Each structure stands twice: as structure tokens, then as C-alpha cells.
Amino acid sequence: MADDIEGAHVSTQSSGDTPPPGSTQFGPDLAEVFGPSQQDGGPELVQLLTPEGERVEHPEFSFDLGDDAILGFYRDMVLTRRIDTEATALQRHGELGIWAQLLGQEAAQIGAGRALRPQDFVFPTYREHGVAWCKGVDPLDLLGLFRGVDQGSWNPADNNFGLYTIVIGAQTLHATGYAMGMQRDGVVGTGDPDRDAAVIAHFGDGASSQGDVNESFIFAASYNAPVVFFCQNNQWAISEPIERQSRIPLYQRALGFGFPGVRVDGNDVLATYAVTKAALNRAREGQGPTFVEAYTYRMGAHTTTDDPTRYRLSDDLERWKLKDPIARVEAYLRRNGVADDDFFATLQQEADDLGHRLREGCKALPDPQPLSIFDHVYSEITDELVAQRDGFAAYLDSFEGAHR
Structure with missing residues (x-):
């Protein structure tokens, strides 16, 4: 796996695309700073597992864990999707006021979440249920927020996972400030893997248009803060498509602020893990911020108050279902004999048990x-x-x- 992500600023334009009006080619000075792949065009995006479940190589990133870890990632994604399904059903039955779905974004969240060390701190938006799962947050704590019986009173120090942020993009400033505090606390660049820490801020493509997010980029670059900006580009800012927000791929915006950006296949949990791990290592070592754009798709609604059929085509959804992040890992496990029917049956029972606990536990949450x-x-x-x-x-x- 790449130890220095500066050499991994890869091109992401799909085959046949042309640069948007006003764009420029990368010059030799930038190639020297950010590595040769930028000048040569490089791979389309970082991918290590195809939608068909086949492992592929990438010149700058690799997955350095074994099949046991992949089994764990698969379990994480299946259970995270079950949390999402149960919460959506609870909202439909009037038990939750609202719910922000993550359907289709499980790989982006689990890959990023499992790349964290215990001392790293997470600043989420309102959709990072999979990252919360990885950090040991009880899903019932999340349901309490959306049920309106918890004002966000759980202690972030228990798991280094901040409270959900409803103000769009505000958490990126919180994350940058916290990262600057880590520098002053002397927990960055010491060489001690049990001490060095980093911060990750999660946000969506819509939030990237907010002033708070761009201000956080400026501060992070100016102070070389140990923060990873992790953008889940699910291509829809509620009903606004990404092409109306940016004339270039989002990851390329990092160049203007003076730090590297990478686009990763957000439906590939192996690639997301590898890229996020490299970015976090870079931050912990004192090399500053990185922008990670996880290119994915929101297969569900923005929230349970949204009707996506009013603004997007069903053909797009069907095409992205073929790239389902859980299905591709299952295809790998089955094709390579890593898991058998007993494994999948046992996991299904675990998901059913989790669903039952969430249904009963949500209804039993006391009013404050x-x-x-x-x-x-x-x-x-x-x-x-x-x-x-x-x-x-x-x-x-x-x-x-x-x-x-």
C-alpha cells in the first residue's frame, strides 16, 4: 500500500470524456509535486474489487489484509444495511421522526471506518451509520436521535465519534479545529503508532459547495492539520445532480488548496479501506490533509421525507444496482470458496436478531x-x-x- 498518498493523485475522467471548458492540463511542476500518474492520466479511479467480484491490481494502492478481513467487512456491510432497513421501516411506522438512508454507500463507510485506529476521531454528518458501527456506537443511540428522545448526549469520548451534524458542512470546521488541537497535544508525527492520531471528516457532494467546507480546507492546508476530508459523492445533493455543482471532479478541488486528492470507487470496500488507510497514515505522520472522494451512488432516498423518483431516472438506479457494494463482495467470497452457505445463513440470522433488537429497543426508549x-x-x-x-x-x- 502506498505510504505517501501524494503520489496517488489519479485522473478520474471516464473514457471518452473531455475536460470541461476552462480546465487546464497538469503542468510539469504539478507532476513533480503530486507524482507521475497525474501527468500521464493514470487509472480512471482507484479500484481493487470489480463489480463482478474479481480482485484487480492498482499501481499505487493495495489491500494488505487477508480473506478473514474481507469476511469481516462483508459482515459489517450486511449488518449496517439491516440497521438502515429497520430504521426506515420504523420511520414509516411512525416510530422515528425521520431517517437518513445510506443504501448503496455501505462500502464507502465500512472501508473508511475500518481504516481508523482507536485514537482517531470521527466527525460525521447525519448519514454515517456504518462508520458509527465501526467505532462501536450502539445503533439504538442513533435511533434515539431520530426518534427525538436523545439530544445527542452520548459521550463522544467513549468511542472518538462525534455527534451527528445537521448543519450542512459544519463538521469539517469542527474536524479541522480538533486536528489542530491534536498537533498542539503532541500526538502527530511522533512515530509511535499507538500515540499518533488523525481526524476524519465525512460529508457529501452537496456539502462540498458550502462555505464552511472550503474554509476548513484553507485552515487545514495553512496549518498542515492531520485531517482527512472524506467526501461520499453519491451524485445527488438531495435533488441537485453533481454536474450542476462542479465543473471538475470533486477530488481535483484539493489542488487549489494545496493538498492531494484521490478518487476511489466508493462501492469497493477494499479500495476504500486502502485509500483511507494511506490518507490517515499520511495525516498521523504530520504530512497534512488529504481529500478522498468516494465515488458512489445513493440508491435510496436522501431522507425518508424525500421522493427520488421525482428528479432522477430509474435507469440510473438499475445500472448502479449492478455495482452493489455488498453483492460484489459476496461474489468474491463465493467464487473463491472463502465462505459457504452456512456462513451466509448464520449472518442472516445475526441480521434478523439485530433487527429484532432495534425494533423492540427503539419502542422502549424512554422519553426524556x-x-x-x-x-x-x-x-x-x-x-x-x-x-x-x-x-x-x-x-x-x-x-x-x-x-x-
């Missing part, structure tokens, strides 16, 4: 006491907050039978 929201603002409550709490308590007491 209204005044408890004041307990999770500061470690020590302030006089101003006490006054606000007392005023709210008096308001609640004005209602007959109020519970607080």
Missing part, C-alpha cells in the same frame, strides 16, 4: 424529562443557564399535570 436538556450544555451549569432552566420549569408548571 424536558428539563434534562439543561444537563448537557456545560460540565458545570452557569448562572444564566440556571435562570433559563428555572423559567422553563415555571412555564411547565403552568400546565395541569405537567411532568418535568
Whole structure:
């Protein structure tokens, strides 16, 4: 696997595409900085497992784990999809207020999540259920947020996984600031693999158009912050297609800020793992930020309030179903005799058990006491907050039978 991702800034234009108006060819100076593959065109994107489940080689990245790890990735993806399916059904039955689906993006999330070390910190958006799974967050904690019975009070220090962010793109600034703090704490570039840490910020292609995201790029580049910007380009910013947001592939934007970018097949869990691992290693070693664009497709709706049939073609969805990230790993496992029917049957039972736990556990989540929201603002409550709490308590007491 590439130790230095600077040599891995690869071309991603598909066969027959022409550069958009106003674009320029990479000159020799940039080729010296970012490696020869940029000047030569290079592979279309980083891919190590084809949609048919065949292993392929890449000149700059490789998957350095064995089949046991691939079995683990497959299990992660299957169970993550089951979480997504159950949560969607719970919302349809009125048990959740809303749910942000990840259908089709399991490989991008599991590959990135399994590349993390325990000391790395994750700043997610609102769709990173697979990354949360990898970091040991109980899915019921996620359901509590979307059910409205948890104000995000679980302790991120338990698993180095930040709270879901609804304000689009804001988490990239949080991530960059946290990464700068890691530098000052002396946990970057020490050479100790159990100490050196990095930050990863997850966001979507739509968020890449936000000012917060671009501001975070500037700060990360200026301070050489140990942060990986991981963009899941699922090609739809709700109903807005990616071609209306950017005239060039998103990963190429990193050039303008002074750090490398890579586009990876986001439906290939092996490639996503390899690229993210290299980017995180680069950050931990003190070499600064990297932009990873995981090129994938949102096979579900943006959220359960969205109707994607109103703005996209069914032919596109059917074409991307052939690239399903779970199906391609299953094809590899079966073709190479890595897993048998007993394995798949056992995993199906585990998924069923998880689904049952989520259904019953979600309905049993207790409603919070209204005044408890004041307990999770500061470690020590302030006089101003006490006054606000007392005023709210008096308001609640004005209602007959109020519970607080």
C-alpha cells in the first residue's frame, strides 16, 4: 500500500470524456509535486474489487489484509444495511421522526471506518451509520436521535465519534479545529503508532459547495492539520445532480488548496479501506490533509421525507444496482470458496436478531424529562443557564399535570 498518498493523485475522467471548458492540463511542476500518474492520466479511479467480484491490481494502492478481513467487512456491510432497513421501516411506522438512508454507500463507510485506529476521531454528518458501527456506537443511540428522545448526549469520548451534524458542512470546521488541537497535544508525527492520531471528516457532494467546507480546507492546508476530508459523492445533493455543482471532479478541488486528492470507487470496500488507510497514515505522520472522494451512488432516498423518483431516472438506479457494494463482495467470497452457505445463513440470522433488537429497543426508549436538556450544555451549569432552566420549569408548571 502506498505510504505517501501524494503520489496517488489519479485522473478520474471516464473514457471518452473531455475536460470541461476552462480546465487546464497538469503542468510539469504539478507532476513533480503530486507524482507521475497525474501527468500521464493514470487509472480512471482507484479500484481493487470489480463489480463482478474479481480482485484487480492498482499501481499505487493495495489491500494488505487477508480473506478473514474481507469476511469481516462483508459482515459489517450486511449488518449496517439491516440497521438502515429497520430504521426506515420504523420511520414509516411512525416510530422515528425521520431517517437518513445510506443504501448503496455501505462500502464507502465500512472501508473508511475500518481504516481508523482507536485514537482517531470521527466527525460525521447525519448519514454515517456504518462508520458509527465501526467505532462501536450502539445503533439504538442513533435511533434515539431520530426518534427525538436523545439530544445527542452520548459521550463522544467513549468511542472518538462525534455527534451527528445537521448543519450542512459544519463538521469539517469542527474536524479541522480538533486536528489542530491534536498537533498542539503532541500526538502527530511522533512515530509511535499507538500515540499518533488523525481526524476524519465525512460529508457529501452537496456539502462540498458550502462555505464552511472550503474554509476548513484553507485552515487545514495553512496549518498542515492531520485531517482527512472524506467526501461520499453519491451524485445527488438531495435533488441537485453533481454536474450542476462542479465543473471538475470533486477530488481535483484539493489542488487549489494545496493538498492531494484521490478518487476511489466508493462501492469497493477494499479500495476504500486502502485509500483511507494511506490518507490517515499520511495525516498521523504530520504530512497534512488529504481529500478522498468516494465515488458512489445513493440508491435510496436522501431522507425518508424525500421522493427520488421525482428528479432522477430509474435507469440510473438499475445500472448502479449492478455495482452493489455488498453483492460484489459476496461474489468474491463465493467464487473463491472463502465462505459457504452456512456462513451466509448464520449472518442472516445475526441480521434478523439485530433487527429484532432495534425494533423492540427503539419502542422502549424512554422519553426524556424536558428539563434534562439543561444537563448537557456545560460540565458545570452557569448562572444564566440556571435562570433559563428555572423559567422553563415555571412555564411547565403552568400546565395541569405537567411532568418535568
